[in-house]
Amino acid sequence: MTVSTALPLLATPQPARHPNPTVKAQRLAYLIFERPDLDTAERFLSDFGLVVSQRNDDTLYLRGTGPAAYCYRVHRGEKARFVGFGLALATHADLQKLARLPGASAIEHTRAPGGGERVRLRDPSGFLVEAVFGQTAAPALQHRAPLPLNLADEAPRINATQRPPIAPPEVLKLGHVVLEVADYQATCAWYTEHFGMIPSDVQVLPDGSPAVTFMRLDLGDTPADHHTLALAQGFMPAYSHSAFEVVDADAVGMGQRVLHERGWTHAWGIGRHILGSQIFDYWQDPWKDKHEHYCDGDLFTAERPTGLHAISPEAMAQWGQRMPRSFTKPKMDLAAIRALLHNLRHSPDLTLRKLITLARLFA
Incomplete structure (x- = not known):
């Protein structure tokens, strides 16, 4: 693990690789939401760049241009809420291993696009995780090629212009999901132990306690995204955001133009992150969930060691707009207040001092 000497000694154990995980997840397969209005959900997600894969009276499936049959599932529900996500496995034997874990479902066939089988589990924070195997790949959809850039020492574009289409950017794939949890250590440990997640980078508070862990898939020598799942210390389990890859920076910029012109609410961007390095732009859906x-x-690759970093607003982006306070401001209602009081009493990772420190850091 890479540790900066400017940081204090760690007050709590860091998330770490598990020496013998139950399985090693291969891909973030899809997200699962409930929404009271599927038409409105479809309108936002289509403007965002996803494509409807299948829809019936109660469920909406959307996909990107890649081979995944779907990457976003919306069930009709009375309340808008994030339910969980799917992780794709390498073998049927992996599915059997997970089915033997305490609280796991039996192996089930799924009728979702792509078919296959799944095992349903709950992580220590209560999020649903569907482990899936045997999904049939869908034919890839066309997307435009990355724009050739004229750089200082290399100019491939001569007698040609840049004119990307004014349209929602084509989403290539679902990249990652970020969650807030109260039981931070237990939840991090569950994903490293049972799905082989590798902590890429950990952000810590001034007292050395971990606040955010960015975790990637263990694909061995095959390069994996910097993070597929990130967990942040919060006062209750909550969805923070999900991220979808587009072909280049012009697609990010075109997404901002189209979503702004169609009346959706901007959250933060455009900028470039420090940890992960992505050029990013965030938007709120009709229920204020960030995409x-x-x-x-x-x-x-798997050999890259874990990095350790101090958390601060300045650590969120290399350039662009400073992260607005509204980006991390929790949705407070009676249920959230009850969860706050309960978790302050019962969560081993949550203290009033930690919450005050986080609030002051991002004020």
Whole structure:
């Protein structure tokens, strides 16, 4: 692990690789939401750049241009909420291993686009995780090629102009999901132990306690995205955002133009992250849940060690708009207040001092 000497000694154990995980997840397969209005959900997600794969009276499936049959599932529900996500496995034997874990479902066939089988689990924070195997790939959809850039020492574009289409950017794939949790250590450990997640980078508070872990898939020598799942210390389990890859920075910029012109609410961007390096832009859906367009993210093999960094607003982006306070401001209602009081009493990772420190850091 890479540790900066400017940081204090760690007050709590860091998330770490597990020496013998139950399985090693291969891909973030899809997200699962509930929404009271599927028409409105479809309108936002289509403007965002996803494509409807299948729809019936109660469920909406959307995909990107890649081979995944779908990457976003919306169930009709009375309340808008994030339910969980799917992780694709390498073998049927992996599915059997997970089915033997305490609380896991039996192996089930799924009727979703792409078919296959799944095992349903709950992580320590209560999020649904569907481990899936045997999904049939869908024919890839066309997307435009990355624009050739004229650089200082190389100019491939002569007697030609840049004119990307004014349209929603084509989403290539679902990249990552970020969640807030109260039981931070237990939840991090569950994903490293059972799905082989590798902590790429950990952000810590001034007292050395971990606040955010960016975790990638263990694909061995095959490069993996800097993070597929990120977990942040919060006072209750909550969805933070999800991220979708587009072909280049012009696609990120075109997404901002189209979503602005169609009346959606901007959250943060455009900028370039420090950890992960993505060029990013964040938008809120009709229920104020954040969705990110990104391109040019870091790729790490399994040999890359974990990095350790101090958390601060300045650590969120290399350039662009400073992260607004509204980006991390929690949705406070009676249920959230009850969860806050409960978790302050019962979560081993949550203290009033930690919450005050986080609030002051991002004020």
